[in-house]
Amino acid sequence: MRLRNLERMQAHVAEIERQIQQDDQELQRLGLMGQGDLDLAISLIKGNDPLDQPAISDEDRQLIQTFHEKLSKLQMEECNNCHERWFDMNIDATTGLCSQCRNQNRAKLFNADNFMDPGPSVQELARQYGLKVPEPCTQLEAMCISQV
Numbered sequence: 743m744r745l746r747n748l749e750r751m752q753a754h755v756a757e758i759e760r761q762i763q764q765d766d767q768e769l770q771r772l773g774l775m776g777q778g779d780l781d782l783a784i785s786l787i788k789g790n791d792p793l794d795q796p797a798i799s800d801e802d803r804q805l806i807q808t809f810h811e812k813l814s815k816l817q818m819e820e821c822n823n824c825h826e827r828w829f830d831m832n833i834d835a836t837t838g839l840c841s842q843c844r845n846q847n848r849a850k851l852f853n854a855d856n857f858m859d860p861g862p863s864v865q866e867l868a869r870q871y872g873l874k875v876p877e878p879c880t881q882l883e884a885m886c887i888s889q890v
Contacts, residue, residue, distance in 0.1 A: 824851075824858075 820827045822838035832841040842848050851858065868875045
């Protein structure tokens with residue numbers, strides 16, 4: 743019974759494909775349709791809707807996964823003197839100073855003695871006083887509230 747229904751469905755699909763091809767040939771003759779449109783129509787009839795397919799390939803998905811794995815391994819570093827936070831700052835393990843603060847000419851430039859220490863961040867202050875920790879500003883939010 744199922745085999746008979748399957749054969750009928752296949753015959754019906756074949757008939758629809760034949761009719762579409764005839765109609766397509768007529769539209770092509772009139773210059774109203776290209777070959778790519780026919781391929782899309784046949785694929786839609788067979789249930790292969792391109793919108794149901796994944797937007798990226800498996801290879802691209804693997805590349806994105808690798809990117810996120812490597813990104814999660816990156817750690818922010820903070821200098822004990824200038825309190826700058828960034829990636830790969832070359833912080834000395836014994837002193838906790840970045841390469842700029844280890845330079846004698848720049849050692850006293852950005853610190854509390856020179857009134858150039860920005861102090862703790864809003865998130866650190868919230869943790870210190872037991873308040874709800876806000877999310878850091880996005881780049882756009884920071885640009886909107888900056889003075890310059």
